[in-house]
């Protein structure tokens with residue numbers, strides 16, 4: 515419950531928070547139910563949110579657009595201090611931790627841009643280029659999903675050597691004959 519008038523005026527109603535963040539009221543209720551933000555209740559049992567929740571929700575919004583899962587976002591927001599507005603260094607700690615995940619996603623986006631018009635190793639084998647790149651769906655050996663977008667390369671799935679083939683090949687190779695030293699004539 516709210517105790518002081520000063521605290522009451524620094525808080526936002528759910529409608530104000532929705533307007534400021536661009537989220538719908540139902541989305542804010544969803545995030546509240548997941549514990550990403552915590553409302554204080556007024557005497558009339560209305561929700562009031564600290565202004566710092568604008569940043570928490572904005573972070574959740576951006577992080578989801580960048581491809582972080584809700585579980586990852588929840589985990590990160592749970593590291594922020596309760597009962598006070600997070601400081602710059604609190605946010606920096608989160609930013610450092612998610613940098614690796616963001617960079618991995620950026621690399622995948624770059625690969626997508628490069629590969630999307632050719633074979634992506636998804637197993638459909640419907641494009642004529644797949645005959646070249648993923649003959650017999652070799653990429654499925656890497657697991658489920660579009661293997662080449664996930665970082666596998668066609669050469670990772672090269673056929674294993676056929677037993678006996680290496681010996682045959684070695685026999686077929688022309689042998690190098692080392693010339694014998696010739697004795698000097700007298």
Ligand code: FES
Pocket residue numbers: 632633634635636637638639640641643644648
């Ligand atoms: S695009 Fe689907 S297997 Fe190549």
